[in-house]
Amino acid sequence: MLRSAAVALLVMSFTVDSRLVAQTAPPRAMSAITQTDLRRDLTLLGGDGMRGREAGTIDELKASVWIAEQLRAIGVEPMGDAGSYFQWFNLRRTRVGASSLVRVGTRDLEMWRDVAVTGTAPADVSGSTVWAGDGRDTTIDVRGKIALAQLVAPPGGGRQTSVNSPEYRYARSAMQSLGFALTRRGAVAVMLIADSTAQIAFSGISNIGSRGGYRLDDPQAAARTPGSSAPVFLVQRALGAELRAAAGQPALIRLFQESFTYPSVNIVGRIVGTDAQLRDEYVLFSSHQDHDGVRYDVAGDSIWNGADDNGTTSVALLAIARAFKQQPARRSALFVYHGAEERGLIGSNHHVRNPVVPLPNIVAVLNGDMLGRNHPDSAALLGSQPPHRNSTELVTMALQANQRTGRFAIDSLWDRPTHPEGWYFRSDHLPYARANVPALFFSSNLHPEYHTPRDAPETIDYAKLTRMTQWFYMTGWMVANTSKRPALDAGFRLERE
Numbered sequence: 490m491l492r493s494a495a496v497a498l499l500v501m502s503f504t505v506d507s508r509l510v511a512q513t514a515p516p517r518a519m520s521a522i523t524q525t526d527l528r529r530d531l532t533l534l535g536g537d538g539m540r541g542r543e544a545g546t547i548d549e550l551k552a553s554v555w556i557a558e559q560l561r562a563i564g565v566e567p568m569g570d571a572g573s574y575f576q577w578f579n580l581r582r583t584r585v586g587a588s589s590l591v592r593v594g595t596r597d598l599e600m601w602r603d604v605a606v607t608g609t610a611p612a613d614v615s616g617s618t619v620w621a622g623d624g625r626d627t628t629i630d631v632r633g634k635i636a637l638a639q640l641v642a643p644p645g646g647g648r649q650t651s652v653n654s655p656e657y658r659y660a661r662s663a664m665q666s667l668g669f670a671l672t673r674r675g676a677v678a679v680m681l682i683a684d685s686t687a688q689i690a691f692s693g694i695s696n697i698g699s700r701g702g703y704r705l706d707d708p709q710a711a712a713r714t715p716g717s718s719a720p721v722f723l724v725q726r727a728l729g730a731e732l733r734a735a736a737g738q739p740a741l742i743r744l745f746q747e748s749f750t751y752p753s754v755n756i757v758g759r760i761v762g763t764d765a766q767l768r769d770e771y772v773l774f775s776s777h778q779d780h781d782g783v784r785y786d787v788a789g790d791s792i793w794n795g796a797d798d799n800g801t802t803s804v805a806l807l808a809i810a811r812a813f814k815q816q817p818a819r820r821s822a823l824f825v826y827h828g829a830e831e832r833g834l835i836g837s838n839h840h841v842r843n844p845v846v847p848l849p850n851i852v853a854v855l856n857g858d859m860l861g862r863n864h865p866d867s868a869a870l871l872g873s874q875p876p877h878r879n880s881t882e883l884v885t886m887a888l889q890a891n892q893r894t895g896r897f898a899i900d901s902l903w904d905r906p907t908h909p910e911g912w913y914f915r916s917d918h919l920p921y922a923r924a925n926v927p928a929l930f931f932s933s934n935l936h937p938e939y940h941t942p943r944d945a946p947e948t949i950d951y952a953k954l955t956r957m958t959q960w961f962y963m964t965g966w967m968v969a970n971t972s973k974r975p976a977l978d979a980g981f982r983l984e985r986e
C-alpha cells in the first residue's frame with residue numbers, strides 16, 4: 490500500500506543542500522545495471538542448487554565461492570585474507586543433544602520428537618511433578634517441582650511480527666509467558682502440553698530448537714553467554730492425557746549441551762577511486778549472502794531459498810560493481826557480503842571489529858536487505874528518521890538519488906521506533922551504525938513469503954529490483970563523489986541497546 494501522505498511529509502522535512510551533491514545526473518555507467526543480469530544472477534543464487542545458503546554449512550561456502558568468482562570476473566580487487574576475497578571467521582553453535590533424558594514416571598520422552606525445549610542451557614533436574622492446570626491458579630504450590638500444565642493462548646496472541654508462522658509465534662510466546670510465570674513461582678522445570686494451535690507448530694519448534702544457537706566464536710562473545718535457567722518444554726498434544734495422569738510421580742530431566750565450531754565467511758572486494766586525495770575513503774555497499782538453508786517441509790518444499798532475502802541485494806552488488814568498474818568514482822567502493830547474518834548479524838559484527846580498511850575511512854555504509862517485492866513504487870529507507878537517523882546529510886543524498894532514479898514513494902512507517910517489526914534492528918548496517926559510521930538500510934520490506942521455502946526467484950519483481958539497484962548505486966555514487974563526506978549527526982542514540 491502506498492502511503493503518500495507520510496511520504497510527502499518526510500521528503501519535505503529535508504532541505505536540499507546543493508553543495509553536498511558533486512554530480513546530479515546519473516552517470517553513463519548506470520546502464521551497466523541491467524534487469525537481464527539481475528535476473529540471471531538471482532535465478533542461480535536464489536535457485537535450489539544453492540540449497541538456501543545456510544551459514545556454517547557447505548552451502549554458504551558454495552554460494553560465497555560463486556560470488557567471489559563473479560567479483561573476480563568483474564574485476565573487483567580482493568580485500569580478504571591472504572589476497573583472497575574471503576574474510577574467515579568461526580561460528581560457535583550450541584544445542585541440546587538428542588541424547589538428553591526426559592523421564593516422567595516410567596515414561597521416557599524422546600527429545601525433539603515427543604518434547605521440544607527452548608534455549609540451549611544444560612540442565613540436571615529431578616523432583617516430583619505437579620499438575621498446574623493452565624497456570625492461572627496461583628495457589629498450586631509448584632516450588633521445587635516440575636510443573637506440568639496446559640498451554641493456553643499468550644497475552645496479545647503472539648502474532649505481532651512476521652518471523653515464522655503465526656502458530657510458531659503463538660506457541661513460542663505462550664511458552665515464554667507461561668514458562669516465566671511458573672518458574673517465577675519456583676518450578677524447577679515446566680512442561681506445557683500443546684493446544685491445537687501450538688501443536689501445528691510443534692515440528693517447527695522442534696526443528697528450529699534442535700538447531701540451537703549461534704554466536705561469533707570469540708572470548709568477548711563467550712563472556713555474554715547467559716547461564717542456565719529452568720527448562721521449559723512443549724509436549725506433543727497426543728501425550729497430554731498420559732502426562733496429566735502422571736502428575737505427582739517423580740521426573741528426571743538431564744539436558745546435555747553440545748557445542749561445535751563452523752567456518753563462515755565475509756566476501757570483500759574494492760574498486761579503487763580516481764581521486765588521489767579521496768581514494769583512501771570508502772563507500773561500503775553491504776549485503777548478506779546466507780539464508781536459512783534446508784529446513785522443515787512446507788507444502789512439499791524444504792529449501793528456504795532466500796531469493797529476496799538476501800539474494801536480491803547480493804546480485805544488486807554485482808551489478809553496482811559492474812557500474813563502478815566501468816566508471817570509478819572519486820572515493821573507493823568497498824563491497825562486503827556478510828556471512829551468517831541470519832544467525833544474528835555475526836559477519837557484520839565480525840567485520841566492524843576487524844575491518845579490512847580502517848573504520849574511520851568508511852564514509853558511509855549502504856546496506857540492502859530484500860529489494861524485490863511489494864508495491865512497485867514504494868520502498869523503505871531505514872535510518873532516515875530519528876532515532877535511527879545518524880547522518881542527515883547522507884539521508885539527503887539518498888533522497889536526491891531516489892528522485893533521479895527509482896522515484897519510489899518512501900514508506901516511512903517501517904523506520905519508526907513504534908513499528909512492531911523493529912526492522913531497523915534486523916540487518917547488517919546495525920553494527921556499523923552503532924560504531925558511528927553513517928549508515929542506511931534500503932528495503933522493499935517483509936512479505937508473506939519471508940522466511941519460508943516460497944521466497945524463490947520466480948516471486949521477484951525484477952523491474953523493481955532494477956530500479957532499487959539504480960537508487961542504491963546512485964546514492965553510493967553521490968557519496969563517493971561529494972567533496973565533503975556526510976557528517977554524523979550529533980546526539981545519535983538508538984532506542985534499543
Ligand SMILES: [Zn+2]
Binds near residue numbers: 777799
Ligand atoms: Zn536478510
